[in-house]
Every structure is written in structure tokens, then in C-alpha cells.
Amino acid sequence: MNYGNITKHFKIVLAPLTRLRSYGNVPQPHAILYYSQRTTKGGLLIAEATGVSDTAQGYPDTPGIWTKEQVEAWKPIVDAVHAKGGIFFCQIWHVGRVSNYSYQPNGQAPISSTDKPLTHQLQPNGVDVAEFAPPRRLRTEEIPRIVNDFKLAAINAIEAGFDGVEIHGAHGYLIEQFLKDQVNDRTDAYGGSLENRCRFALEIVEAVSNAIGADRVGIRLSPFASYSQAGDSNPNALGLYMAAALNKYGLAYCHTVEPRMKTVGEKSETPDNLPKRFELNAPLNKYNRATFYLPDPVVGYTDYPFLETTALLSNLGCRPFSSLLLSTFKFLHCISLFGSCLHIPKFDCHTQGLIHASKSLKANVFTNFGYVNPFRIVLAPLTRMRSYDNIPRPHAILYYSQRATKGGLLIAEASAVSETGRGCPATPDIWTKEQVEAWKPIVDAVHAKGGVFFCQIWHAGQISNYSYQPNGQSPISSTDKQLTFKVQKNGVDDCKYPPPRRLRADEIPEIVNEFRVVAINAIEAGMAIQKTNRTENFFHFSFL
Template sequence: MEKALEYGQEEQHSQYHHQQPIPLLTPYKLGNFQLSHRIVLAPLTRQRSYDNVPQPHAKLYYSQRTTKGGLLIAEATVISETARGYESTPGIWTKEQVEAWKPIVDAVHARGGIFFCQIWHVGRVSNYDFQPNGQAPISSTDKLLPTQIQADGVSVHECSPPRRLKIEEIPQIVDDFRLAAINAIEAGFDGVEIHGAHGYIIDQFLKDQINDRTDEYGGKLENRCRFALEIVEAVSTAIGPDRVGIKLSPFDDYNESGDSNPQALGLYMAEALNKYGILYCHMVKPRFWEKADYPDESLLPMRKAFKGTFIAGGGYDREDGNEAVAENRADLIAYGRFFLANPDLPKRFELNAPLNEYNRETFYTPDPVAGYTDYPFLDSRPKWLWDQMLRDVTSLKPHFHLPLNISVSLVLLTSEHKGKKFFGSLVALITNLEMGKKMEDGQEKEQSQQPIPLLTPYKLGNFQLFHRIVLAPMARQRSYGNLPQPHAVLYYSQRTSRGGLIITEAAGVSDTSLIG
């Protein structure tokens, strides 16, 4: 990964100096949508949609990762009851689910984002518990998928023996995708991405490691691709091809989905998709640990063959993404884990700033905050940025002396001094400088500041308060089932200062004290 600036390190094109935008931050016209940059939020399963209904906390999650003119692809969203295979994944086959998506989509649009819904059927990656009436999962095959370790490296996924779809049943699955696409548009999404990757139902038809059919949906390559292309045609006809994308992973063998000739498979699909004029093809390159087997150019034939927008994903970092765009190997780059852990990823890439590390243990936990909406923004001012800002402030006036014993939350105002333009619009931060001396016109002037009355100490009975500012009790209505939730830990700790008084929200004393 490209190395970020160390503390205090200078380079010719510092993040505080004007420079040409990196390739990832150049604009792009995606059909009818004008993108301001080429960094895409990849679809990421988070398993926080209880009972398959999107929850209010997803509104914050997606809006945190929204930039004006940025493209977001929602997490994989199941299209029907038979499509389920994991706990708490969102759906889009019922009216309740459609209505639940609307405020989430509205939040993304309010921030100027473009939002696509990834529509998904897991096929054999399921078990009896997820299926209506406890029936067998459906697939192209009746071959059992062995127990799988999930992407967090910890969770396991137990599957039940699948049932091979009959030819006459296949049109119903195609229609489920069509109806899901219509529902997505009703929910306000700008379009849909058909999930044809990672060993789920479409991939179960595409890949010859899984597909052992001998009918018109199996055997030779064009037969194995028939199901995917029928779905593309149905969805495009329903909502318009300019609102349709598809995700494919010809090189991937996740969920035992390998293919004997992934290059031929990817190229055939890329060429065949041109018939339908869909908006984009999102294709996953081999993971970075497989680069020795498949060079970074492995997707290039597919990129050249497909006439629409080509999105590449799978293990890209900042440097790889910039190179792929600069060398015209992709139009857009999808980022998953990096975007999960860095809600302001485009800004961090712009500044070449350090990235938060992602925590695999919270990828799929049900907590609505931890590992979901609590990853810090760059505006949290990590040490490297504080150090740089302090140096910039002291450089404004060489006669402005700050002794070593300062305690600082410095005020930095948007400014231009002697031609030096400061980072963005540096926001004014609260000042509390224990300044020793200020040198002005060669004269030393002692300076002292008395604390404002609100910041004077106070003895509250047995408690020593350091200031007189109190957090008032405020009802927040986020204690589901009348039980305080884990996200309250973050909320109250954010508002805690040493020696500060906090009064919690109103807490009911009995069953009769509740109002809702």
C-alpha cells in the first residue's frame, strides 16, 4: 500500500499544497449520472437488518460514506424468501422492506450521492432454517456446499443439501430478480446491480465446478451463461438498461465456485452483455494474494470487450486504484473493507492520509454502532494532522512563540498566508493555549487568561467538578425493548470530560411509567 506521510514529513506535493487531482479523484460520466470521483462503495454484507428489514441505523452508515457525486452500491439485498442464506440481511421483496429502504436512500440523495441496490439470491449457500417451510435450498445443482468460513475468518456457515431447479422453475427465479429491481426503483434507488458473483445462484450456473447440468442451462459456456443473461434481459426491460449493472467474479472460487477457464468465462459474459446495453459491469480481479498466478492485467480483456462502464474491485489500495484508472484498465474502482473502516475514504485518498484499520470481528455482528458507524473520520484530527497544523500555525508569524508546556486545542482559521493555502477550510477548533510569551515588534508581553465562569471548578457534595457545564437529560429513544443498548456507551463517553457532570436520559422506573 502506498505509504502515507509520517509525522512532520515534508514532500514536494504535500497534502497542504495545491496539486492536480489523483486519477481516482477525477470526474466521470456514468450514463445519466455525473460522478465527482471514481471511488465506489462496494456492496458489503453487514447483517444488521433484523428480520430482513433495513433498519434506521443504516441511514447513518450509508450517509457517512456518501459524497456529492459519489457512487454507492448497497449491501447484497435478497429478492425473495428462497433467496435467503444469512441472518439479518436486508430484503426487497415486501412492501415493508421497500418502505424501510426509502429513508435510507433519501439520506444518500440528500448528500448528493448516487445509490444502487445489489439484488441477490444465494442459491445453495443456505440451509433449511432460512427456507420457506424448511425446504431445501435451490440451485443449478444438487451438490452440497461444504461448511464455509466467512470473510471475518471466524464465523462458519452451515449449508443444507440443495435441490436442483427444474427447467420450468427457472423463469420464476428470473422474475423474482425482475420484481426486486422494480421494488428497488420504487424505494428510490437510482438503479440495481445484479449479484452474479462469489458462488451465489447466478455464479452456480456460470461456473463449471458447480454446474453439472446436461440441459440447456449446463454444459457448454453459452448454456451456463444463459440464466445470467435472461436475468439481465428481464431486469433491463423492467427498469431500463441505463439503470442496470452486474457484478461478476470469473476468477473467484469463494463458496467452491471455481471454473476451469475463468478468462474465457469472463470474456464471454463481457461480450454478451453488450447486447443489452446495460450501464456497467463490475468485475472482481483475483485477490492480491493470488497476483503471482493472475497478473493485475487479468481483467483487461473483459474491460476491452465490454462497451459500458467497467468497475474493477478486489483488493485494490490507493496506489493500485490510481494506476488502474490512469492506465485505462478500469473506469471506476470499488473499495470494500477500506471504505467500511474509513467513511471518508475519498478525502483520505486525496490527502494520502493514514487509514483506519478494519476490524474483521465486527463485520457481521448485529450491533448497530460498533464496527458499523463508529469508525472515526479524518476530522477527528489524529496526531499526524495535529502536528502538521501546529507547525503551520507557528509558521504564520515567526515572532509568535509557544513554549513547550502548552496544552493545545488550537484555533486554525481558513487562511492564506504568503501564498500558502491551508488544507481545505481548516475549521476553527476550540482554543485553550497556556501561552508563555508573545513576541511582538521585538517586545515581550506577558499574557495570561482567566477561565470563563463556566469553566471554573465547583464542589458538588462529595463530587469535585472541573467545570459547570452539565449534560441535560434528553430522551433519545434508542433503547430497544426498553433495554439500554451498546451504542449508548459511545454516545455518553463522547460527551464525558474529566470532572464533568452527566445526567442520563429519562429512565422508566416501572411498567406503568412507560409512554412508548
């Protein structure tokens, strides 16, 4: 692959896989977890087929990239892949005649190189039968508009943050309906000879390359396949002609499909580090094809076990956990799978990030939503100092979704209630509109995995200094007694606290109101409820 000024050699690439979970043709927050699960540093991912216009649709809930809303929805997904060091291309796509009236604007006929209809065929799920409407043959003067749709979609993909695009010229869709002589029966400049039949595809390649740079463009071809009744009388000649013609553009890559080729996707669903599994000769996950195209945001999508979990479960049996060092996510995942078979030791809630639990402990009972849920393990609030400028960042989407399990409770890191509430660098706030909006995709990612999410609302009080306070003023507290210096949480730096200002009695209701307002903000951001921090000498504790 020629990418920028370098050549990359990818042995394993995530191929574009249609999943039918982009409701209303808008990418959804659950795709953040799906793609980030499948990302490795330096690895290439190609996004699922993404429509270039409102006439490009042929399946339910496939994503598009022709509207501003779609572009904005793609951004946090792309950010999550980049946060793990991945390279992300968007496959841009038009189905052509592989559609029917229900997917087309105003119930019109699908467009194609031909007016020959497709016969009925099985849907991708292998069960339902697809019915296709007779297509309308594009007039010659309409073709440049379709070329422009691909160009604009490529520009939108770059705006969304993608590293490049793959033009979908395979599998019987619109471009291949021009390429293949068993479909294309035109008599104009886009039909008849091999050169004419390839003209549409090459015009798209040229337009897209000119718009975003050829080193950001790939193309997918399947000359030997006959998907959607799109075969060719001489596929070898077609493939060779396209390869020679594409060479002059200097594209990033050409992705070819050979129908007799076996792929990992046919026999497994492996969301995590596939090269590592090959290196260790570890087993691949068995797939359930019936779940591939469900609209469910979790089942058959992000719920496949990871390599570490698979290995752990095969070795654990019902042994105690006490000798194992596990991350919070792995620990929670194994608990959910093994349940009461395990002896669960008591953990210190701060060093392990868990509220300690044992089989006999029933203390953490959740009753606020009409049911009782004795959570045996909860993600405790853990300050991480990665919310630059006190705004939650996209990398928190992956962080919290990694730690979410269906029905499990997570408590977000301490989030300040006002500009006077801060006491540490880069902690999140929730008192401005910008902060509330930044929390929303993070909360959506937790909810997509079925988690319950609380926001810990917080005021540092005297545990602050001038640099964290508005206009360099003194921190506020119940007292004017100064804290002594202490070592920071990193165990190295010293904390220096200035003398606080004792709040007047008439000022206290204002602080109470700040907690009330951010509670409302947390609900607006999608949080279930709020928990106030009354420990560790913060603001509440100075009164208590």
C-alpha cells in the first residue's frame, strides 16, 4: 500500500463488512466500540460500505456520508480508531440496481447502467429473500452527477477524519454494473467495448484522486465474481485492463476479490488482535451468522470474547482469583461469564478500581429505577486527568466502553460542578453546554453495551490552588485553615495549597445550587443519576 511518502505492507487488514446497524443511515455511537475493538497500532481498517447519496441505498440501516449529520456522526468513530493508532479508510459505495423503491428517495426506481432487473435472491442473512425493483437506465448526461457524488463523499470522508477512501467497484453494485458485459447493454460512450465499460469507474477514480490525493484512494474490484448476477464473458481481460489503467493514477492500493478465496470472516468473528492470535496459534472465535445483520447494537457486534478472556477462561476452571492480576475490564468480563462459581476476594476500591465484593456481601443495592440490583462489582470513580481544558475527550469513549458490561454500574471520574470546583489538572467538568455535549457520546457508548452510568459530581474546596481558580482567587472552603503540602497522586510532585477563603453563610446556597444545576446537566448528558464525592477531604468533607 502506497500511503503518503511511505509504502506499508499489511499482512492482515479489516475488510469492509456491512453490519446494518446505522439507524436512519446515520453512524451510531455503538460503532465507536466496534471499530476500536478491531484496531491495532499501525493496522489498516476499511469501514463498512457507506452510501454516497440518497439514491445509493439498497439495504436497511447502512451508513451514509453525503450529509453534514452523517459526517459529524463518523467523527468520534474515526477518533477512536486513531486513538489506538489505526489507519482508517471509508469504503464509498452506490448499490445501483441492487435496491428497491423503499430505499429510494420519493419511492423512485433505482438507477443503473441498464434497465434489466435483478431476479429475487437471498439477503445477506441467508434467510430473507430480497426483491429488487426494475432499475432506470441512467442517461448519458446524468453520469457526471454520479461521479460528482463519489467525489463529494470522498471529501466528506476526509472532513470526518478518515485517512482515505476505498471506492467500491465490486460485488455487482453500480460501478460493476458498468464494468461487466453481462449487465451493461449500453450503446453510448459508457457501453460496448472494454474501454467504454471501464470509463465510468475510471472517471470516478480520477475525480476522487484529484479531490483528496491519489495516495488516499483505494479501489475494490471483483472481475472474476458474479455477485448480484453481474458476470463478465472475459474476466481476465477486464481485470488486466483495469489494473493497467489504474497504474497511472498512483493509488494507495487495489483490493481484489477472488470468489474461491477463504477469509477469516467466513469462519470467525475476532474483534481483537488477530495477528497476535495467529502468532500464538490461539483459537478464533466461532461466529453465529444469524447475528451478523441484526439491528442489535451489542449482540453479534461487540460481544465476542477477547483473546485474553478466552485464554483466561480456558485455564481458570473455578479456581480463586486471588493470584491473578487482571484489569478491571477482564475481571468484570470473567465474573459475568462465570457468575457464582468463583470465589471473589475483597479488593480495595481505590487501588483496584472496584468496590469490593464477596458472595456474602449484598450492600450495594440499586433501587432508584423500580428494581433492586445487588451490584457485586462496580467501577469506582477514578480520576485520570485526561480531560484537556476540563472538557471530556473522545478517548474517554473507548476507556469507559471497555469497562462497561451489560447491566453493570459505572461511576464516572470526579466532575467539577463549577469553575471554582477544580483542584487537579485536566479533570472533566459538567457545568457548561460544551462539557455536557462532550459527555454525550461517552455516555452513549456505555449505554450501547447495556451499562448503567453515574456521574460523580465534585467540588475540590480547599484542595486546590490559585492556578485552578478563576482569576487566580483563593479556593473556597468551610474554613480558612491552610492545608500543609503533600505529595501528589503521582508520588513525585508536591502539592502546594494556598490559604482558602471561608465561605460566608449567605454564599452557601449558591454552591448548593451549583450541585443541583450539574445534576440536571448530567441527566441531559444521558447519565442515570449522580453521586457526590464526600470523601478524601474534598468540599463536603471540610463541612462534615
